[in-house]
Amino acid sequence: MRSVTYSMGVSLDGYICGPDxxxxxxxxxxxxxxxxxxxxRQVGVYLLGRRLYETMLYWExxxxxxxxxxxxxxxxxxxxxxxKVVFSTTxxxxxxxxxxxxxxxxxxxERLRAEPGKGDIAIGGATLAAEAAASGLIDEYRARVYPVLxxxxxxxxxxxxxxVDLELAETRTFSSGVLYLRYRVARQALL
Numbered sequence: 001m002r003s004v005t006y007s008m009g010v011s012l013d014g015y016i017c018g019p020d021x022x023x024x025x026x027x028x029x030x031x032x033x034x035x036x037x038x039x040x041r042q043v044g045v046y047l048l049g050r051r052l053y054e055t056m057l058y059w060e061x062x063x064x065x066x067x068x069x070x071x072x073x074x075x076x077x078x079x080x081x082x083x084k085v086v087f088s089t090t091x092x093x094x095x096x097x098x099x100x101x102x103x104x105x106x107x108x109x110e111r112l113r114a115e116p117g118k119g120d121i122a123i124g125g126a127t128l129a130a131e132a133a134a135s136g137l138i139d140e141y142r143a144r145v146y147p148v149l150x151x152x153x154x155x156x157x158x159x160x161x162x163x164v165d166l167e168l169a170e171t172r173t174f175s176s177g178v179l180y181l182r183y184r185v186a187r188q189a190l191l
Contacts, residue, residue, distance in 0.1 A: 006138050011150045012146065017153045018150035019150070019152040035172070049088065049128045050088035060095055085101050170182040
């Protein structure tokens, strides 16, 4: 079965963007950018909400930007080809290799898991991840923790009343001080 992963940059105090909505502090250096590019290669389909979709639209035509270096052009190529599912109540159309979701996150994830396909089902954006987490659908949390305190904003982890046990699967420290943490959700075997 395909794994559902949630991977984002996060401040040390737990936010994916600050109180002003800014996230420039997550701009990766070359080492982190290579790592994120390798991570996206393992994705078979990417689920995202409207705001993240609109932010990422740049990459649909980034190959036409003469200022990009080879690694950014490679990212643009991978992103452009990657199938995407956009969750929005306000958009009527989407561009590129994307489609609008026909149901909620739980229905889409279950449908995608049932279909043949390779690669992870990745979720981008805290709001969408919170909905999937509330249904117990996230298999792995992957946080790139940046050495910054932003003091508020959109939290990486949803606020909820349910405990979720995790198993550490991988860590990595980058020369920039970014710390990568990959945790699997500990699922108890049914007896």
